[in-house]
Amino acid sequence: MNWQLLPQFATTGLLAGGPIALMALGLVLIFKSSYIFNFAQGQLLLIGALITWWFSVELGLPLWVSIAIALILSALLGLVIERLALRPMTGQPLLSIILMTLGLSQVLQGSALLFFGGNQRNFPQIFPAGDPYKIITPFVYEGNPIVLILKQNLVWSFIVAILGVIVIGAFFKFTKAGLAMRATSEDHELAQSIGLRIHRIFGISWMLAAVVATIGGVLLATSSGLDMSLSIVVLAAFPAVLLGGLESIPGTIIGGLLIGLSVGLVSASTNQFIRNSGEIMPYVVLLLVLMIRPEGLFGQKRIERI
Amino acid sequence: MSQLTLNNIEVIYCDVIQVLRGVSLEVQPGTVVALLGSNGAGKTTTLRAISGLLVSQDGKITRGTIEYGGERIDRLPPDEVVQRGLIQILEGRRLFQHLTVEENLVVGSVARGRTSDATLKRDLAEVYRYFPRLEDMRKRVSGYLSGGEQQMLVIGRALMSNPRFILLDEPSLGLAPLLVAEIFRVIQQMRDQSGISILLVEQNANLALSVADYAYVMDNGRIVLDGSAERLVNNEDIKEFYLGLNQLGERKSYRDVKHYKRRKRWLG
Numbered sequence: 001m002n003w004q005l006l007p008q009f010a011t012t013g014l015l016a017g018g019p020i021a022l023m024a025l026g027l028v029l030i031f032k033s034s035y036i037f038n039f040a041q042g043q044l045l046l047i048g049a050l051i052t053w054w055f056s057v058e059l060g061l062p063l064w065v066s067i068a069i070a071l072i073l074s075a076l077l078g079l080v081i082e083r084l085a086l087r088p089m090t091g092q093p094l095l096s097i098i099l100m101t102l103g104l105s106q107v108l109q110g111s112a113l114l115f116f117g118g119n120q121r122n123f124p125q126i127f128p129a130g131d132p133y134k135i136i137t138p139f140v141y142e143g144n145p146i147v148l149i150l151k152q153n154l155v156w157s158f159i160v161a162i163l164g165v166i167v168i169g170a171f172f173k174f175t176k177a178g179l180a181m182r183a184t185s186e187d188h189e190l191a192q193s194i195g196l197r198i199h200r201i202f203g204i205s206w207m208l209a210a211v212v213a214t215i216g217g218v219l220l221a222t223s224s225g226l227d228m229s230l231s232i233v234v235l236a237a238f239p240a241v242l243l244g245g246l247e248s249i250p251g252t253i254i255g256g257l258l259i260g261l262s263v264g265l266v267s268a269s270t271n272q273f274i275r276n277s278g279e280i281m282p283y284v285v286l287l288l289v290l291m292i293r294p295e296g297l298f299g300q301k302r303i304e305r306i
Numbered sequence: 307m308s309q310l311t312l313n314n315i316e317v318i319y320c321d322v323i324q325v326l327r328g329v330s331l332e333v334q335p336g337t338v339v340a341l342l343g344s345n346g347a348g349k350t351t352t353l354r355a356i357s358g359l360l361v362s363q364d365g366k367i368t369r370g371t372i373e374y375g376g377e378r379i380d381r382l383p384p385d386e387v388v389q390r391g392l393i394q395i396l397e398g399r400r401l402f403q404h405l406t407v408e409e410n411l412v413v414g415s416v417a418r419g420r421t422s423d424a425t426l427k428r429d430l431a432e433v434y435r436y437f438p439r440l441e442d443m444r445k446r447v448s449g450y451l452s453g454g455e456q457q458m459l460v461i462g463r464a465l466m467s468n469p470r471f472i473l474l475d476e477p478s479l480g481l482a483p484l485l486v487a488e489i490f491r492v493i494q495q496m497r498d499q500s501g502i503s504i505l506l507v508e509q510n511a512n513l514a515l516s517v518a519d520y521a522y523v524m525d526n527g528r529i530v531l532d533g534s535a536e537r538l539v540n541n542e543d544i545k546e547f548y549l550g551l552n553q554l555g556e557r558k559s560y561r562d563v564k565h566y567k568r569r570k571r572w573l574g
């Protein structure tokens with residue numbers, strides 16, 4: 001272990017966990033409302049980023065305007081997906097519906113490729129491209145002070161992502177609409193019986209999930225560029241979601257940070273083999289946690305009464 | 307004029323299983339009407355047909371009409387039925403288990419659309435007046451309530467939608483006698499103090515007839531008997547099959563009675 005660099009890698013890892021948490025949130029939103037694991041979440045990420053790119057780079061609109069347009073369009077896309085792809089499947093076995101999202105992911109990926117082409121693009125900078133933040137910690141290792149060097153992009157992406165999760169979490173916790181969504185997520189039929197319009201609620205969930213995906217896509221594209229493989233980044237969020245416990249919003253933050261941290265820690269290793277295992281780390285952590293707590297860290301324990 | 311009228315309703319599940327075979331009934335405003343019958347007779351299905359909740363079970367009304375307050379409601383989705391003041395309380399005391407007691411109540415008012423905080427407070431106070439025990443447990447996660455408390459909560463939640471008509475499915479099932487008495491006291495209060503009409507499905511016919519004004523008996527998807535509660539209490543068929551007492555006063559379950567015998571009596 002490279003102890004001198006460990007704090008640096010751990011911190012960058014944690015910061016990278018922010019966007020992972022946001023991606024996890026997109027999955028949780030849909031799972032919470034409809035028990036569907038949405039395999040097309042990565043494509044929503046990609047399309048959100050592509051729309052932003054198209055309006056700002058191709059059409060030359062100001063970046064913030066482009067992001068606003070992308071958020072609106074992705075919200076519509078979410079609604080349309082729910083209405084056209086999922087609602088007709090109501091009552092079908094859950095597995096069919098989940099497979100449907102897998103099919104959807106391929107359709108969306110293919111359409112994106114068709115419309116935008118597959119080349120690598122430069123994505124506009126969202127955050128000021130200043131010098132990295134340099135933090136000199138009071139800690140010393142073998143005579144050298146421990147210094148953290150943090151790219152501005154990374155820090156701001158983290159802040160935006162975590163804020164996003166908190167805002168959505170507060171919406172669920174404190175608003176009547178959020179309450180209706182939590183109720184619907186527990187029991188669809190019961191929700192209908194008290195007069196909730198569950199299809200509208202599913203639509204709103206997909207809308208929120210698509211908006212969250214677009215924010216995540218833009219954050220990732222601005223730090224690492226934009227190409228078709230952006231949709232695969234969401235794989236890192238799968239273990240984060242399971243870790244946090246599929247239905248927990250606070251869980252996505254913990255899950256995201258843990259995954260980011262684990263990847264960071266591995267990079268601090270002096271052993272080349274371990275250092276290269278960063279990509280599988282999320283899944284290793286996942287297996288370990290699930291072996292100990294199968295419902296995830298924050299999963300709802302089923303309340304069973306006799 | 308009756309508040310609710312079912313006219314020759316037929317219901318089919320999954321396009322093949324016919325469960326209701328022409329059910330007609332009426333409920334007058336401000337009355338409790340009991341819907342009795344053995345397991346599988348089609349009582350719950352009748353309630354679902356009224357509330358629009360057949361959709362979640364792949365069921366359809368294939369014939370007949372349902373009128374509520376003079377308007378047809380048999381094609382309406384459940385949320386619109388609730389908005390008109392008619393709500394079904396599902397059997398089995400179903401709660402949003404991970405929500406607190408008060409959240410369960412508040413979510414019951416969502417269907418009414420925008421309501422002011424003052425209205426919400428007043429309605430909560432009204433529910434807590436019916437069920438003082440719930441107020442002490444406001445912040446409790448509802449999944450951990452006892453059976454009796456859960457039954458109070460589901461009734462309270464329905465009241466939050468400001469209903470004029472409640473379809474109540476087997477509220478006494480599995481509850482201790484003392485709690486059952488409390489629930490039935492509330493049923494009477496809802497009728498007498500709030501003027502709410504109630505269509506009450508009960509296995510315990512004796513109990514149901516003690517609060518009901520009128521009753522229908524169902525068997526095999528049909529109404530086989532109806533009359534005022536006083537009249538049915540003294541009816542031999544009811545006594546034998548639903549109160550579990552035959553002429554000799556022995557306890558007897560309706561399961562023991564041969565099916566053909568039941569049919570013959572009712573048709574004859």
Ligand SMILES: Nc1ncnc2c1ncn2[C@@H]1O[C@H](COP(=O)(O)OP(=O)(O)O)[C@@H](O)[C@H]1O
Nearest residue numbers: 319323325344345346347348349350351352363
């Ligand atoms: N969702 C469903 N799909 C198919 N058959 C059903 C469904 N629900 C109820 N049934 C059948 O309809 C009949 C009546 O059921 P139900 O209305 O629940 O009776 P009750 O409430 O009087 O016990 C039963 O034979 C039952 O098996």
Ligand SMILES: [Mg+2]
Nearest residue numbers: 349350351397
């Ligand atoms: Mg029933």
